[in-house]
Amino acid sequence: MIIAEEKPIKEILAMIEGYDKIIVAGCKGCVTVCSTGGEKEVGILASALRLARQTQGKSLETREITLERQCDTEYFEPLREIIDSYPAVLSLACGAGIQFLAEKFRKIPILPAVNTQFIGVTEEQGVWTERCQACGNCVLDRTGGICPVSRCSKSLFNGPCGGSKNGKCEIDPQVECGWQLIYDRMKELGQLEKLEEPMPIKDWSTSRDGGPRKRVREDLKI
Amino acid sequence: MKSGSRLEKLLAGGHFVVTGELGPPKGADVAVVEKKANLLKGNVDSINVTDNQTAIVRMSSIAVSALLIRMGLEPNMQMVCRDRNRIAMQSDIFGAYALGIRNILCLSGDHQKFGNHPTAKNVFDLDSIQLIQTVKKMRDEHKVLGGDEIEGAPQMFIGAAANPFADPFEYRVVRLAKKAKAGVDFIQTQCIYDMDKFERFMKMVRDRGLHEKIYMLAGVTPLKSVGMAKYMKEKVAGMEVPDEIIERMRKAGKEKAREEGLNICVEQIQRLRQIPGVHGIHLMAIEWEDAVHGIVERAGLLPRPEIN
Numbered sequence A: 001m002i003i004a005e006e007k008p009i010k011e012i013l014a015m016i017e018g019y020d021k022i023i024v025a026g027c028k029g030c031v032t033v034c035s036t037g038g039e040k041e042v043g044i045l046a047s048a049l050r051l052a053r054q055t056q057g058k059s060l061e062t063r064e065i066t067l068e069r070q071c072d073t074e075y076f077e078p079l080r081e082i083i084d085s086y087p088a089v090l091s092l093a094c095g096a097g098i099q100f101l102a103e104k105f106r107k108i109p110i111l112p113a114v115n116t117q118f119i120g121v122t123e124e125q126g127v128w129t130e131r132c133q134a135c136g137n138c139v140l141d142r143t144g145g146i147c148p149v150s151r152c153s154k155s156l157f158n159g160p161c162g163g164s165k166n167g168k169c170e171i172d173p174q175v176e177c178g179w180q181l182i183y184d185r186m187k188e189l190g191q192l193e194k195l196e197e198p199m200p201i202k203d204w205s206t207s208r209d210g211g212p213r214k215r216v217r218e219d220l221k222i
Numbered sequence B: 001m002k003s004g005s006r007l008e009k010l011l012a013g014g015h016f017v018v019t020g021e022l023g024p025p026k027g028a029d030v031a032v033v034e035k036k037a038n039l040l041k042g043n044v045d046s047i048n049v050t051d052n053q054t055a056i057v058r059m060s061s062i063a064v065s066a067l068l069i070r071m072g073l074e075p076n077m078q079m080v081c082r083d084r085n086r087i088a089m090q091s092d093i094f095g096a097y098a099l100g101i102r103n104i105l106c107l108s109g110d111h112q113k114f115g116n117h118p119t120a121k122n123v124f125d126l127d128s129i130q131l132i133q134t135v136k137k138m139r140d141e142h143k144v145l146g147g148d149e150i151e152g153a154p155q156m157f158i159g160a161a162a163n164p165f166a167d168p169f170e171y172r173v174v175r176l177a178k179k180a181k182a183g184v185d186f187i188q189t190q191c192i193y194d195m196d197k198f199e200r201f202m203k204m205v206r207d208r209g210l211h212e213k214i215y216m217l218a219g220v221t222p223l224k225s226v227g228m229a230k231y232m233k234e235k236v237a238g239m240e241v242p243d244e245i246i247e248r249m250r251k252a253g254k255e256k257a258r259e260e261g262l263n264i265c266v267e268q269i270q271r272l273r274q275i276p277g278v279h280g281i282h283l284m285a286i287e288w289e290d291a292v293h294g295i296v297e298r299a300g301l302l303p304r305p306e307i308n
Helices: A009-015 A039-055 A078-085 A094-103 A178-188 B006-012 B032-042 B061-071 B085-096 B128-141 B169-182 B195-207 B226-235 B241-275 B289-299
Strands: A002-006 A021-027 A061-067 A089-091 A111-113 A114-124 A125-130 A170-177 B018-021 B045-051 B073-082 B105-106 B157-162 B187-189 B215-220 B280-283
Touching: A009 A039, A009 A111, A021 A039, A021 A078, A039 A061, A039 B018, A061 A078, A089 A094, A094 A111, A094 A178, A170 A178, A178 B215, B018 B169, B018 B289, B032 B061, B032 B289, B061 B073, B061 B085, B073 B085, B085 B128, B105 B128, B128 B157, B128 B169, B157 B169, B169 B195, B169 B289, B195 B215, B195 B241, B215 B241, B226 B241, B280 B289
Parallel strands: A021 A061, A021 A089, A089 A111, B018 B045, B018 B280, B045 B073, B073 B105, B105 B157, B157 B187, B187 B215, B215 B280
Antiparallel strands: A002 A114, A114 A125
8 A cells, every 4th residue: 555644733734824724635545544644634633733723823624524535536526515615625645646636626725734655564553664666567576575676775686785784774774675585585485596697677667767657448448 | 808907907917916995085176186096006006986985975986087097097987876877877987988997896886875965866777787787788799778889889897896794695605696697807895804704705706616707806994993893893784893803903902003903904915815716905995095005015915016
């Protein structure tokens, strides 16, 4: 799923400065699962903002709403019904959801309440870690199911570099060396010989480097 | 001859080579380069010029390499994958060759987190092994990566690094073999303090026959103090300093620490010369260039051989 984190409340307050009412819009997709932008967090953020305004001697009216998904127009109707009465929307969805709202509701600003971080997993309760950078050309079959692009701090394809020590990455003793993980996994699988050949130079055009990406399934189009 | 560089000629001629290292200034002051270079002159066969090492912005390795050539010295230009994509690197390789640079050391590069611009975006379009492949393709196939023909191929002597002390230990020689497959001509290792471990590494190198395919230069760095020894052991990733070395530095006391550091360095070089498959040393006297002459002389490696 897509992992996001709350923006600092000060930053959000500066963003909504000048508005006396606002829609706080959550999303029931990824940001709900990672406890950043679901119904519960919408409630918490809205009351925190109202409280902060109160301490400034000002008021803020908040309208809380949580859409099924902000990345799909199919679920935009509940927002469409109320949006004309408000001067701005504060969205707790990922960057894709925020942008999609902004594209479809063009009269008022759609503001980000979260920072979208990465595609990751719930490693344990309250801990999410990155697994994929959506490079568009998966090599997991060659690396024991561990991604060198997202797990190695330098995205090396022929690691580990000289900074791998005791399984940790040189950038931080808390960060695991992606290539140590790959090595250990390939050893477990009895496939170490696969790491003997240099990995070819990567075609990054399937990644962000090729420009904004698009996928079309003609058979699904109406 | 692949490049005809002094370094290549000496290695091909069977000489035990000595390479040095010069860290460019954090600015445009040529005098800093000249001062360090003069201390290395006559004591080493080729001088590594670091490329923004530890991700600290310095004078470019191409420019400093060109300055060394002007002074009559031979550079070994380091190039890291952190800061440039394949377009910029190939362009710089053309330019470097045009300026007379004949040796290139292909490195991944320290992560920018360690430097003075930790908020920078890194590149790593290629990694060090892929950079070796790139330079080899340019040199031997006269083509850039995209496949276009080159007008004047850069005939570079291709080097890379190896760190026998990083983990996983048993994979280190495999990674070295990958560099050989990619087309590397010579290797310079990380600073060695744990000689026993290095000997184990070299045995693995010989078992794979790599010492007959590539030239191995063993890295040495004289210790200045017990503090430096401890720092390297504890803080520098991929560096091992045995307790006995730290103990020797401690026993020497503050006043004689540098002298003991030099003693250890000379002893190491003498032992390294005995290891089959070691073709030379890479002496990195970091900000201690005036120690180089004494070390090389005491190790019995002066005068450096003349070549045509």
